Amino acid sequence: MSQGNIAVPTAAQDEACPINEVLDHIGGKWSIGIIVAAAAGPIRFTELERAIEGISRRMLTLNLRKLERDGLLVRTVYPTVPPKVEYRLTPIARELGDSFATLTAWAERHRHAIAAARRKYDGQPGRPAGGQNL
């Protein structure tokens, strides 16, 4: 079967970020959560922390910095006491909104089926156990 017409992510031919790497950055579990949470408008660190259940302060900080570095998030510090820090999506990141909402809905819809598939897979003889390293 020819794969010639399929838009598969490929390694970069130039100095721009490889598509694979870009997808890896934006596709991570926390990035998606942050972008979805910030889609409605500027949002503060503590609001993000509450909105994204299970994220640690450290992971939130690292992921915010990563998204800021990628030009997907703008961090604004207001010189109040204490300083107020807000994050908002850039226009590039706002384009991801619909796709991420679709993905999140997909995950919600199918997470039970996925859990069942894993239990079935792990229960088969001759399978690598548990998939912990996958």
Added chain:
Amino acid sequence: MSQGNIAVPTAAQDEACPINEVLDHIGGKWSIGIIVAAAAGPIRFTELERAIEGISRRMLTLNLRKLERDGLLVRTVYPTVPPKVEYRLTPIARELGDSFATLTAWAERHRHAIAAARRKYDGQPGRPAGGQNL
């Protein structure tokens, strides 16, 4: 600002896979490439290897196994000599096609802007260097 109405991925309340974890599995750079490459129909290991530039045999094997375990990919072995092995998407995985095509196109469109944003970020004084650990 209230985040009450936003569909942010949250930790699981039950035994199903948490949305975060599901998104992490399907959102990885290689998973997206594999699912996009397999979208057109059954595909063989060597065809996937060629279609996804930069993937190693080991990473392809691990990611195929992960997607099979999640119930997103079916592996069929035909008893020929040598055995022919084909992978095809399950109906659940086929639902991801449009979102992933959109994401891949987004990454292609903006990878130069993202690379430029990183260079700018890394060039600023007082920034954590390089972002290698992000």
